[in-house]
Amino acid sequence: xxxxxxxxxxxTLSEEAFLTINCTYTATGYPSLFWYVQYPGEGLxxxxxxxKADDKGSNKGFEATYRKETxxxxxEKGSVQVSDSAVYFCALSEDVxxxxxxxxxxxxxxxxxx
Amino acid sequence: GAGVSQSPRYKVAKRGQDVxxxxxxxSGHVSLFWYQQALGQGPEFLTYFQNEAQLDKSGxxxxxxxxxxxxxxxxxxxxxxxxxxxxxxxxxxSSLARGALxxxxxxxxxxxxxxxxxx
Numbered sequence: 001x002x003x004x005x006x007x008x009x010x011x012t013l014s015e016e017a018f019l020t021i022n023c024t025y026t027a028t029g030y031p032s033l034f035w036y037v038q039y040p041g042e043g044l045x046x047x048x049x050x051x052k053a054d055d056k057g058s059n060k061g062f063e064a065t066y067r068k069e070t071x072x073x074x075x076e077k078g079s080v081q082v083s084d085s086a087v088y089f090c091a092l093s094e095d096v097x098x099x100x101x102x103x104x105x106x107x108x109x110x111x112x113x114x
Numbered sequence: 115g116a117g118v119s120q121s122p123r124y125k126v127a128k129r130g131q132d133v134x135x136x137x138x139x140x141s142g143h144v145s146l147f148w149y150q151q152a153l154g155q156g157p158e159f160l161t162y163f164q165n166e167a168q169l170d171k172s173g174x175x176x177x178x179x180x181x182x183x184x185x186x187x188x189x190x191x192x193x194x195x196x197x198x199x200x201x202x203x204x205x206x207x208s209s210l211a212r213g214a215l216x217x218x219x220x221x222x223x224x225x226x227x228x229x230x231x232x233x
Contacts, residue, residue, distance in 0.1 A: 004156075036224075041226075042226065043117075043118070043205070043224040043225055043226040043227060044157070044205065044207075044224040045224070046221050046222070049221075089156050089157075091156075100145065100209055100211045100222055101147065101159050101162055101170065102147075102149075102157070102159070102207075102222065103159070104149075104156030104157050104158070105156050106154075106155050106156045107154075107155065107156050
């Protein structure tokens with residue numbers, strides 16, 4: 001079955017540092033890929049997505065590129081802020097007979113220190 | 115309301131007790147999902163509704179778990195004879211998506227979840 005593997009956290013960075021959170025996936029078909037973010041005390045929010053190979057999703061300074069050859073969707077940000085502290089989830093959807101059912105990775109906690 | 119609403123936010127149940135968790139999706143959203151999120155892990159799929167039809171319940175961990183959406187809007191996840199391993203956050207999500215086409219792959223909006231603790 002489908003699965004998503006992302007780097008374990010916590011990831012602790014200083015403000016303005018460069019961020020990479022690795023994500024790789026296995027899927028039987030051709031999935032869409034997502035990054036969701038969960039801020040403290042809030043629900044999951046879609047951060048960005050990509051629906052086909054070589055697409056780049058971007059939002060709030062974060063970006064991730066759909067790499068089919070390496071089955072990866074790594075999240076990057078050039079300069080993190082304290083307000084980016086949250087848990088980040090990589091996910092995929094194959095959208096076959098199950099609406100947009102999502103398969104999630106285990107989550108990576110990011111802590112940004114001033 | 116504007117978003118997906120879940121109630122209660124927190125529930126403490128004694129082992130063996132039955133619980134019911136409610137989800138109010140965004141108005142007009144066709145698809146509704148339930149996920150289970152154990153502490154420190156990612157959400158795992160439980161079940162999926164398209165309007166009132168439960169199209170996939172492959173993720174329900176046992177026959178103690180039951181979900182319904184009788185009028186195609188509000189959904190209830192019921193857990194009978196709760197066990198300690200049922201302790202988790204239960205997330206509900208809704209989306210406009212109605213089909214299996216990539217073009218209809220729309221965003222899923224999540225509620226804040228219900229944290230269930232079985233003691």
